[in-house]
Amino acid sequence: MKYLDEYKDPKLAAQLSRQIYKITTKPWVIMEVCGGQTHAIVKFGIDTLLPDKIELVHGPGCPVCVTPLEMIDRALAIAARHDVIFCSFGDMLRVPGTGGDLLSVKAQGGDVRIVYSPLDALKIAQDNPKKEIVFFAVGFETTAPANAMAVYQARERGLHNFSLLVSHVLVPPAMEAILSSKNNRVQGFLAAGHVCTVMGYREYSPIAAKYKVPIVVTGFEPLDILQGIAMCVEQLEEGQYDVENQYARSVRAEGNVYAQDLITKVFCVTPRKWRGIGEIPQSGFSLTPQYRDYDAELKFNLGDIKTQESRDCLSGLILQGVKKPHECPAFAVTCTPEHPLGATMVSSEGACSAYYRYKR
Amino acid sequence: MDTWNCPFPIQQYPCVLLAHGGGGKLMQQLIEKMFTEVFGPKPASGLHDSTVLNLPAPRIAFTTDSFVVSPLFFPGGDIGTLAVNGTVNDLSMSGARPLYLSLGFILEEGLSMDILWRIVRSIRKAADAAGVKIVTGDTKVVERGKGDGIYINTSGIGIVECEGPIVPASVQAGDAILINGDVGRHGIAIMATREGLDFQTTIESDCAPLNDIVSRLIQAGIEIHCMRDLTRGGLASALNEIAQGSSKTIQIDEASVPVHQQVASACAILGLDPLYVANEGRFIVFVPETQAPKALEILQSHALGQGACRIGKVLGECKPVVILKSFIGASRILDMISGEQLPRIC
Numbered sequence: 001m002k003y004l005d006e007y008k009d010p011k012l013a014a015q016l017s018r019q020i021y022k023i024t025t026k027p028w029v030i031m032e033v034c035g036g037q038t039h040a041i042v043k044f045g046i047d048t049l050l051p052d053k054i055e056l057v058h059g060p061g062c063p064v065c066v067t068p069l070e071m072i073d074r075a076l077a078i079a080a081r082h083d084v085i086f087c088s089f090g091d092m093l094r095v096p097g098t099g100g101d102l103l104s105v106k107a108q109g110g111d112v113r114i115v116y117s118p119l120d121a122l123k124i125a126q127d128n129p130k131k132e133i134v135f136f137a138v139g140f141e142t143t144a145p146a147n148a149m150a151v152y153q154a155r156e157r158g159l160h161n162f163s164l165l166v167s168h169v170l171v172p173p174a175m176e177a178i179l180s181s182k183n184n185r186v187q188g189f190l191a192a193g194h195v196c197t198v199m200g201y202r203e204y205s206p207i208a209a210k211y212k213v214p215i216v217v218t219g220f221e222p223l224d225i226l227q228g229i230a231m232c233v234e235q236l237e238e239g240q241y242d243v244e245n246q247y248a249r250s251v252r253a254e255g256n257v258y259a260q261d262l263i264t265k266v267f268c269v270t271p272r273k274w275r276g277i278g279e280i281p282q283s284g285f286s287l288t289p290q291y292r293d294y295d296a297e298l299k300f301n302l303g304d305i306k307t308q309e310s311r312d313c314l315s316g317l318i319l320q321g322v323k324k325p326h327e328c329p330a331f332a333v334t335c336t337p338e339h340p341l342g343a344t345m346v347s348s349e350g351a352c353s354a355y356y357r358y359k360r
Numbered sequence: 361m362d363t364w365n366c367p368f369p370i371q372q373y374p375c376v377l378l379a380h381g382g383g384g385k386l387m388q389q390l391i392e393k394m395f396t397e398v399f400g401p402k403p404a405s406g407l408h409d410s411t412v413l414n415l416p417a418p419r420i421a422f423t424t425d426s427f428v429v430s431p432l433f434f435p436g437g438d439i440g441t442l443a444v445n446g447t448v449n450d451l452s453m454s455g456a457r458p459l460y461l462s463l464g465f466i467l468e469e470g471l472s473m474d475i476l477w478r479i480v481r482s483i484r485k486a487a488d489a490a491g492v493k494i495v496t497g498d499t500k501v502v503e504r505g506k507g508d509g510i511y512i513n514t515s516g517i518g519i520v521e522c523e524g525p526i527v528p529a530s531v532q533a534g535d536a537i538l539i540n541g542d543v544g545r546h547g548i549a550i551m552a553t554r555e556g557l558d559f560q561t562t563i564e565s566d567c568a569p570l571n572d573i574v575s576r577l578i579q580a581g582i583e584i585h586c587m588r589d590l591t592r593g594g595l596a597s598a599l600n601e602i603a604q605g606s607s608k609t610i611q612i613d614e615a616s617v618p619v620h621q622q623v624a625s626a627c628a629i630l631g632l633d634p635l636y637v638a639n640e641g642r643f644i645v646f647v648p649e650t651q652a653p654k655a656l657e658i659l660q661s662h663a664l665g666q667g668a669c670r671i672g673k674v675l676g677e678c679k680p681v682v683i684l685k686s687f688i689g690a691s692r693i694l695d696m697i698s699g700e701q702l703p704r705i706c
Contacts, residue, residue: 004628008687010615045690091631116630222688337698348631358692 007221008044016226017049020233027053028236029185030229031178031321033171034192035062035349036220042354044222054233057185057321058354060174060277061192063139064091064347065319068273069307071167072097078134078165078300079110085128087121088136090114095343098307118150118164125154125162134296137164142194144168144285145259148266151287151294163296166286169272171195172203173283179211183322188232190218190225193247198263200255204243212241219247266291275343276316315342318351325355332356366477368393376471381501390499394477398484399463399494411495413460417519421456423447424515430508432475435549436564439512440482442640445569447516448490449589452571453643455526455578456518458490463497463514468507479510490569492516518571522578528605530585535674536652537610538645540573540659541566541667542618543595547637548626561622568641573662577645582655586646590639593697595671596682597636598644600696603680610682612672612694635684636697646674 032038038058041047047056060066076097079086086102093102093114106112111131115121118135125133137147147164154162171192178184191204196217204215214235218228228246235242245251263285272284287295312330317323325331325344335341337353344350368390379386396402427443437445444461451458463483467476487494524530545566552561570589577584586606588598595617603610619627619634627634641664647655652670659665675683684694 004624010687010689013688043692044686044688045692046688048690049688222686357695360693360695 004221007219007223009223012223013049013226016223016230020054020226020230021051023230023237024051024053024233025237027055028187028233029055029057030188030190030232031057031059031186032190032218032225033059033061033175034195034220035065035347035351036194037190037192037218037225038062038351039349039354040220040222040225042358046222046225049226050229054229056229057324058318058351059321060178060274060319061140061171061195062319062344062347062349062351063143063169064095065315065343065350066169066274066277067092067095067138067167067343068275069097069309070273070305071165073099073305073307074297074302075102075136075165076100076105077302077305078296079105079112080108081132081300084132084134085111085113085124086134086136087113087115087118087124089116089138091347091349092136092138094340094346096340096346118147119153122150122154122159122162125159126157129161131161132299133162135162135164137166137168140169140171140192140195141199141263142192142197144263144267145198145256148262151266151291152262154294155291160293163294163299164287165296167272168267168285169274170269170283170285172207173280174274174277175207177277177280177283178320179207179213181320183320186213186321188213188236189215190228190232191215193217193219193224193251196245196247196251196255198256198259200253201243201245201251202253208241208243214241215243217243217245217247217251219250274319276319310341313342315344315352318344325352326359328352332360364398364481366394367397368473368477370473370477374473376467376469376473376476376501378469378501378503381467381499387499394480395497395499398480399487399497413495413517415459415517415519417521419520421451421454421518421520422515423450424513425450426511426513428508428511429550431550431553432479432509434553434565436545437567437640438479438482439510440479441486441567443512443514444483444486444490444492445567445640446591447514448492448569448571449643451516451518452569452574453526453587453589454518454520455522455574455584455587456520457575458492458516458518458571460495461487461492461514461516463494464512465497465499466507466511466513467499467501468509469501469504471509476510486569490571522584524583526584526587528586528602531602531606531608531646531674532585532648533608533674533676534649535585535646536649536670537612537672537674538647538652538656538659538668539595539617539642539671540570540665541642542620542623543590543639543642544619544623544627544634544637546640547594548623550638551630552626561626563620563622563626566639566641568664570641570643570664573659573664574643576658576662577655580654580658582651582658583648584645585648587643589643592638594634594636594638595644596633596694597696599682599694602646603682606674607678607680609675609677609679610672611675611685612682613685615687616669616671618667618669632701635694636701644671649673
């Protein structure tokens with residue numbers, strides 16, 4: 001397939017692998033930020049093409065994984081209401097909350113629907129004027145424009161039975177949180193190509209300069225990732241710490257300014273809690289006061305939610321790149337995709353799920 | 361057959377009523393004016409509680425399957441074609457020649473009689489195409505809201521004329537694994553029609569009866585060790601089931617598994633792996649390496665095998681796993697899926 005097959009070419013992959021072997025003289029720890037990259041690395045066996053000196057650690061860029069337990073529990077409470085049609089992206093449905101997941105709410109009679117785009121949820125709102133339609137707005141900067149567009153259009157069309165349960169998070173503050181942690185081992189980053197397609201990469205330059213780490217904006221196909229690693233290793237070996245763009249076929253320095261305009265109309269930056277990591281200042285989006293009528297948290301007064309995380313789950317350390325999934329005693333023993341203890345075992349982009357599927 | 365007029369008075373009963381499953385006159389009318397009209401004349405001895413069959417061989421294969429697909433009609437087929445082909449294919453995978461099917465309907469009160477009529481005709485058309493007869497049936501009606509329009513169960517009987525059991529335990533180290541075409545069409549065709557996943561493709565379901573293409577292999581004397589039709593769970597699940605049933609290691613080359621460009625695109629957008637997406641007219645066959653070229657030639661010469669190719673082999677090791685050689689040449693485990701594949705966020 002055009003624009004996909006070219007980036008899976010085994011000869012070019014072998015060539016890039018040889019190049020990385022040639023330039024690597026010291027051990028380096030590189031973090032791929034995005035869960036989609038983690039998945040591709042493990043699925044295509046990219047890590048097996050690298051010298052032992054290069055260690056890839058998996059970052060927090062899986063939106064399903066970092067959505068806090070309280071938010072999942074709020075989703076479960078809203079979805080269980082008889083007057084609600086709860087719409088979500090598919091991979092949120094199996095994420096365990098304190099008392100079950102969205103699939104079990106559906107089994108007990110809740111109207112929970114998978115949609116591919118928040119605009120599909122808007123159509124459901126239009127078709128079901130007597131129901132409240134709630135869309136679970138989860139994700140990084142990548143999904144923010146479409147979610148913003150849904151609210152924007154709901155307002156334009158005068159639809160009042162539509163709201164978002166917002167749990168949006170931002171990549172740069174999470175990278176800073178990892179770099180400033182005393183446990184940090186990360187020496188270079190592969191930044192998330194799709195996030196940068198929306199936001200551009202200018203905001204990464206101060207991070208690269210402050211923490212002296214190279215950051216390479218990287219795509220998601222095997223050759224993208226190998227090339228991103230090669231560019232990152234080259235900088236590390238030469239003691240440089242610049243922001244470079246491997247994913248130039250999709251990413252411009254300024255990003256998608258139209259999408260950014262829409263985001264700033266609808267969302268404002270706010271502190272957010274990250275599952276397994278804790279609260280990070282200025283690390284997420286919430287709806288601006290102008291759009292507060294579309295905020296499901298305000299619309300459905302849910303009161304206090306008491307949550308209980310599994311004591312055996314190490315997903316917080318895994319999301320920060322401190323531990324690998326197979327270093328968790330619960331991995332593949334008490335924690336499996338059928339009975340996940342944490343979200344990293346659920347999402348197709350979660351590191352534990354990727355290791356369970358491809359690396360046991 | 362498409363212009364066949366329904367002798368059942370649809371204008372009088374535009375929707376299925378509870379009484380159509382109640383055992384009285386309305387049910388009798390539905391059976392006589394719609395079902396026996398389409399599936400064959402009432403026997404001279406009258407309708408009875410069971411059918412007596414004369415089977416031309418002592419070894420028979422017997423299977424059953426239930427069909428609950430939504431939507432009922434999709435590009436390339438409908439619940440009726442699935443109900444016939446699904447059971448025909450399950451019989452074929454044991455090397456059996458399918459002969460007779462039963463047909464059980466669970467109808468929801470309020471189902472449009474026109475829809476039922478369309479499905480009944482489509483069942484007959486699929487049965488004719490597969491060369492099987494519907495010889496017995498049952499109809500129940502459940503209250504409105506307690507069903508999804510229509511559920512169908514079919515059971516089937518076929519005769520086994522080939523030697524050697526065609527089962528996972530017969531798989532041998534060194535066997536070649538062949539497939540009759542590209543994977544993932546049915547699942548993507550269904551997904552494209554469901555509410556909430558608004559994307560457009562021209563992909564049609566691959567739903568088809570596999571008995572003829574399988575019989576060509578058997579008639580040509582191909583020593584078939586195992587076959588499996590790829591339904592829910594797709595190619596990956598079928599391979600894992602056979603690896604477990606045979607206690608053998610299977611190796612697959614990802615680049616050799618055919619995937620239609622539109623299926624690959626839809627999967628890339630939705631975050632699905634085509635190896636796990638459902639099919640209804642694809643199967644894999646395990647044959648000795650020496651017979652693989654001939655078997656491939658037979659498959660490719662059939663209308664349902666034009667895209668046939670070799671996708672892997674059985675290794676000498678006795679660990680029941682499937683190893684996938686990825687596009688870039690690295691190896692990993694191809695596991696069974698847990699639950700359903702769910703479209704991802706970004």
